[in-house]
Amino acid sequence: MPANRMSVGIIGAGPGGLALGIFLKKAGFRDFTIFDREDGVGGTWRINTYPGLACDVKSHLYSYSFELKPDWSRLWSGQAEILDYFERCARRYELAPHLKLNTEIVSARWDAATTSWQLSTANGEQYSFDVVVSAVGLFTQPAMPNLVEQKPFTGTVMHTARWDHSVDLTDARVAVLGTGSTATQLVPEVAKVAKKVYSVQRSPTWILPKPDRQYTDREKWIFARVPFAKKIYRTRLWLRSESNISVIENGSDKTQEFKGIALRVLESTIPDEELRRKLTPDHPLGCKRLVFATDYLPTLTKPHVEVISSPAKYLRSRSLVTEDGTELDVDVVVCATGYAAADYLGQIDVIGEDGTSLRETWRDGAFAYLGMAVPGYPNFFMLYGPNTNVGSNSVIFMLEAQAHYIVRALKYMRRRRKSYVAVRPETMAQFIAKIDQWMTGTVWLTRCSNYFRAPNGRVVTQWPRSARAFWGMTRRFRAADYTFEPVDAVVEVVNR
Numbered sequence: 001m002p003a004n005r006m007s008v009g010i011i012g013a014g015p016g017g018l019a020l021g022i023f024l025k026k027a028g029f030r031d032f033t034i035f036d037r038e039d040g041v042g043g044t045w046r047i048n049t050y051p052g053l054a055c056d057v058k059s060h061l062y063s064y065s066f067e068l069k070p071d072w073s074r075l076w077s078g079q080a081e082i083l084d085y086f087e088r089c090a091r092r093y094e095l096a097p098h099l100k101l102n103t104e105i106v107s108a109r110w111d112a113a114t115t116s117w118q119l120s121t122a123n124g125e126q127y128s129f130d131v132v133v134s135a136v137g138l139f140t141q142p143a144m145p146n147l148v149e150q151k152p153f154t155g156t157v158m159h160t161a162r163w164d165h166s167v168d169l170t171d172a173r174v175a176v177l178g179t180g181s182t183a184t185q186l187v188p189e190v191a192k193v194a195k196k197v198y199s200v201q202r203s204p205t206w207i208l209p210k211p212d213r214q215y216t217d218r219e220k221w222i223f224a225r226v227p228f229a230k231k232i233y234r235t236r237l238w239l240r241s242e243s244n245i246s247v248i249e250n251g252s253d254k255t256q257e258f259k260g261i262a263l264r265v266l267e268s269t270i271p272d273e274e275l276r277r278k279l280t281p282d283h284p285l286g287c288k289r290l291v292f293a294t295d296y297l298p299t300l301t302k303p304h305v306e307v308i309s310s311p312a313k314y315l316r317s318r319s320l321v322t323e324d325g326t327e328l329d330v331d332v333v334v335c336a337t338g339y340a341a342a343d344y345l346g347q348i349d350v351i352g353e354d355g356t357s358l359r360e361t362w363r364d365g366a367f368a369y370l371g372m373a374v375p376g377y378p379n380f381f382m383l384y385g386p387n388t389n390v391g392s393n394s395v396i397f398m399l400e401a402q403a404h405y406i407v408r409a410l411k412y413m414r415r416r417r418k419s420y421v422a423v424r425p426e427t428m429a430q431f432i433a434k435i436d437q438w439m440t441g442t443v444w445l446t447r448c449s450n451y452f453r454a455p456n457g458r459v460v461t462q463w464p465r466s467a468r469a470f471w472g473m474t475r476r477f478r479a480a481d482y483t484f485e486p487v488d489a490v491v492e493v494v495n496r
Contacts, residue, residue, distance in 0.1 A: 006414060008032035009119055009129035011105045011348065014043020016383035016399040017135035018086060019064060022093045023407045033127070034095065034135075035119075037104035041090045043137055045083040050163040051189035053079040056181055056210070056292050060230065061237040061394045064089065068230045070223035074214045076292075107349040108132055110378065112486065115419050117379065130419065133406060134345055135383040138461065141340045141347070143451075145177055145312055147333075153315040159335045160186060167332060171195045175320050175328055177312050178336035179205045184293035186336055191299045198328050199300060200320070202311040204278065206262045206285045210292035238467075241393040245466045247286050248391040250443040259285045269297040278309045286391075287448035338451055344386060352377040353422070353486070365454025369423045369431050369481065370474055371463075372402055378422035378486070381406045386460050387435055389452075393467035401467075401474045408477035418484045427481040438464040 008024060010017045013036035024032050038046050055062050059072035062082070067089055073081055090096065104122040111118055117132040142159040158164050160182050174190050175198040176183055183199070184207065191197045215223075223230040246254040262285065270276040279300065300307055310322035312333075320328045344366045350358035353376045361374065368374050371388035372381045383402050390398050413421055436458070439445060444452050444459045454460045463470055 005031060006131060006410060007129045008410070009117065009127060009132045010034040010135055011108075011119075011132070012036060012043060012135035012137060012383075013038075013041040013090075013099060013101070014045075014135060014137050015086060015396055016137065016403065017041075017043070017133075018090055018093075018095065019396075019399055020133060020135060020383065020403040020406060021095050021098055022064075022066075022089070023403050024410075025093060025095075027407050027411055029407075029410065032098055033100050033129075034098050035100045035103050035105050035121075037102070037122075039102050040087065041095075041099065041101075042083045042086045044140065045079055045086060047140070048161055048163070049079060049165070050160040050182070050186055052185035053182075054185060054212075055082060056290075057241075057394045057396075058237050060234045061241065062396055063234075064396060065234070065400060067092070068223075068234060070230050071220050072215060074212055076210065076212045105348055107351070108134075108380070109351040110353055110380070112353065115379070115486075131379045131381070131410060133381045133383060134348065134350075134385075136345060136348065137384050138339070138344075138389060142335075143338050143340045145335055145337050147312055147315050147320075149315045150321070151315075151317045153333075154317050155331045155333065157315070157333045157335070159337070161339070169194050169332060172331040173329055174198070174332045174334060175200050175308075175312070175330045176334045176336055178338065179203065179291075180336065180338055181289060181291050181293075182338070183336035184291050184296040186334065187305070188295040188299040190334070191302060191305050195304065197305045198308050198320075198330065199305065200308045200310075200312050200322065200328075201278075203283065204281045204309075205288060205291050206259065206281050207265060207297055208258060208262055208290060208292050209265055210294045212294065238393065238397070242466055242468055244392040247290070248442050248444070248462075248464065250284060250286075250441060250446055255285055255443065258290075265297065270301060272301070275300065275307060278307050283448045284443050284446050286443040287446050340451075344382070350377065350380070352380075364456040365458045366460045367428070367432055369428050370402070370405065370470075372406065373423035373428075373482075375423055375425040375428050378420050381409070388463050388470070389461045390463050390467050390470070397467050398463070398470060401471045405474040405477060409482075412477055412479060413484075416484070420484055420486055421482050422486075423482055435464065 010020055013034045017034050021034050040046055054076050058075055059077040063069055069085055105119050106122050107120040109118045117129050119127040142161040156167050169190055170193045172194050173196040174194045176187050177200045179201045187199055246252040266276060299305055308322055310324040312320055313323045314321035320330050320333055366386040368382055368385040371385035383399055388398050439459055442464050444462055452459045452461045
């Protein structure tokens with residue numbers, strides 16, 4: 001690999017992949033390709049198009065620090081505006097020549113003889129790169145509920161991540177499965193047109209208010225014309241998010257404060273005592289993803305909306321049957337059941353140095369140094385990898401920190417004329433020990449069902465410290481944490 005000709009393959013053209021491409025260009029790297037299976041950039045904001053979809057991080061914070069947008073329409077922007085933002089970023093930084101769209105990468109195999117990665121597509125095409133970065137994200141593989149068809153269902157079943165806009169919900173009987181962020185956005189929209197809506201819940205969730213509003217013309221003028229106004233505003237939002245980090249600590253004052261708010265909202269919105277009981281969670285606030293919604297609870301009080309407190313179990317020809325035997329006549333079943341978030345890399349088969357697949361390495365749960373590197377998988381990095389889902393801030397901040405780190409690693413290799421880099425097993429082991437230590441006392445370790453955990457019980461998605469702490473750990477590339485020469489045998493890191 002010539003020092004000035006390092007080739008980089010990036011899998012995924014979402015916010016992380018785009019940020020990395022932009023930073024690579026700025027650092028003078030020209031030979032890189034960003035693959036995506038969709039027909040455009042944007043990642044989850046292109047894939048997901050269900051009614052009511054919006055971000056639960058404020059618009060000015062859910063954007064790149066280097067590309068602030070003065071004219072966001074509202075405090076929390078919707079899917080179309082966010083997608084437009086990332087598409088504009090791709091155009092502004094002229095990433096089009098580096099994009100390979102409608103191309104699904106299905107496998108990545110390390111070739112020790114050439115110290116390179118061989119990528120294979122779903123169509124059988126082959127590509128070779130010196131370095132590969134997975135930027136597939138956390139929310140790419142929909143998790144479908146296990147619904148047994150006792151009789152062939154004649155209606156429509158769809159996941160929110162694969163929304164079928166040809167299905168007309170007008171005057172339909174619709175069951176929405178799930179109570180997470182997606183369901184709380186979707187149910188109010190479905191209830192506007194459907195004849196009957198069933199909100200089918202395995203368990204209720206804590207709902208915090210989301211006082212959304214449009215930005216005024218005056219505010220947008222200030223953001224656009226007053227020097228540093230939008231930067232100062234974004235910094236204030238970031239600091240406020242950082243101040244809420246204690247919400248991840250079980251029983252903290254912040255957790256109790258938020259729980260009090262949620263209970264007051266529930267009390268003031270749901271006058272019916274029986275319905276209020278159904279909607280009061282028994283798990284600690286924060287052990288599942290925090291949900292911010294304003295229209296959801298009022299919608300559940302409407303005459304044509306019914307809350308079913310039993311998980312879906314069976315499908316019959318025109319009905320959905322829950323675990324307690326309740327049979328619901330439905331035309332459409334919408335699964336707002338989230339993603340296989342702990343199953344990193346989705347369906348991509350990654351084969352490392354000793355011929356072992358990353359899926360096998362992670363059989364008990366995913367792990368990676370700083371969420372980016374795994375021993376035995378040289379010249380391979382990840383964005384939004386294990387333990388980088390931040391509990392109280394914007395993932396865009398985390399993705400930028402990781403993308404900067406990866407570029408620093410590649411600049412080090414370029415400067416030192418290295419063609420091989422792999423995180424040391426002892427570095428990985430020390431990092432896992434730190435994660436487990438920091439995780440102690442967090443609400444995620446309480447008796448709570450969530451997508452954060454792996455089969456071995458470890459929390460593998462969440463970052464147990466502040467975003468500031470992560471930035472501090474990634475602002476320098478520590479060469480001592482890595483080896484730059486292949487070894488005969490890779491010491492296996494035992495995931496505890």
